[in-house]
Amino acid sequence: MLTILAVLAVLVLIVGGAMTWLQTTEDGALPDVPGLTDEASPDDEPPAEPEQPAWCPRVEFISAPGTWESAPDDDPMNPQANPYSFMLSITQPLRDTYEPDxxxxxTLPYTAQFKNINAEHEMSYDESRSEGTSRLNGELGYMNEECPGTDFILxxxxQGAVIVGDVADQIGAGLGPVPADKIRGVALVADGRRENGVGVNPGNPLSGIGAEIALETVSNLVQVVVPGATMRGTRPHGFGELADRTMQFCAPNDSICDAPQDISNALGRALDLAAADGVHAQYASNPNVIPGTTTPEWIVDWSHGLINQ
Incomplete structure (x- = not known):
């Protein structure tokens, strides 16, 4: 008799549990399952870090030198084309701080030339810029494929700023070789397509604009002085998702990035563009770009912050 009562009790518990299950599922709510509470939902698990080979770095800092500061056969890991390259004032401190792995x-190796009436034998600005853009996109695409966990600083x-800015504009619009969230920051120094209010200006306020914008309407006339140098105006996407991560540095009165907006003397401006001297050649030491520091010092400190974030 006791055995029969025990069996009936077990059956009551089973049926009661089943009825509770059916009622909760009919109401659209799943019953609690031991070990699978809201706190332990698989959806709450952090995404796994992408797997990549051991040689891949956490961050790649890509440097694009200016006109006459690079060469197509230069060693990108130990550039020697121009020992006075401005970008070395930024990359060397970073090399001294971090292990290469x-x-x-x-450093972008490309034919950094600017054909003009005083240098007819050189590669044209358009051709040089196109070569540099292709090689930069190639490096980004290769590293993104081989090292999916690596982020980038550009x-x-x-001329190197124009190339990097153009690539950043494409990436920010979702049209580049890597997703925008892989770019930790972009630094453009003396960008010929600089536009006020586009990107972030950490330095002194400026009234001028990039030479490619100022001279766009007289691009054909400019090519009398600098053949093969198309003045393309503003970038189409304003850096897109990268706008708040793109830093613009320009010295006041630099004819490359702070050109007057009126074009009353287009040929004179074109000659300034070809010469690129004066304040344009003094960014390593010019104290008038960013109050209290120099451009290389600011970018190095900023890069440390991005790398160590």
Whole structure:
């Protein structure tokens, strides 16, 4: 008799549990399952870090030198084309701080030339810029494929700033070789397509604009002085998602990035563009770009912050 009562009790518990299950599922709510509470939901698990080879760095800092500061056969890991290259004032301190398997510092090797009436034998600005853009996109695409966990910092000076800025504009619009969230920051120094209010200006306020914008309407006339140098105006996407991570550095009165907006003397401006001297050549020491510091010092400190974030 006791055995029969025990069996009936078990059956009551089973049926009661089943009824509770059916009622909760009919109401659209799942019953609690031991070990699978809200706090332990699989959806709350942090995403796994991308797997990549051991040689891949955490961050790659890509540097694009300016006109006459690089060469197509230069060593990107140990650039020698121009020992006075402005970008070396930024990349060398970074090389001295980080191990190469932790932070890769890569310098864009390209024909950094600017054909003009005084240098007819050189590659044209358009051709040089196109070559540099292709090689930069190639490096980004290669590293993104081989090292999916690596992030990037992009920086460039003068012609190199135009190249980096153009690539950043494409990435920010979702059209580049890497997703925008892989770019920790962009630094453009003396960008010929600089536009007020586009990107972030950490330095002194400026009234002028990039030479490619100022001279766009007289681009054909400019090519009398600098053949093959198309003045393309503003960038189409304003850096897109990267706008708040793109730093613009320009010295007041630098004819490359702070050109007057009126074009009453287009040929004179074109000659300034070809010469690129004066304040344009003094960014390593010019105290008038950013109050209290120099451009290289600011970018190095900023890069440390991005790398160590």
């Amino acid at each position: 932790d932070v890769k510092v890569w 920086a460039g000076f003068s």
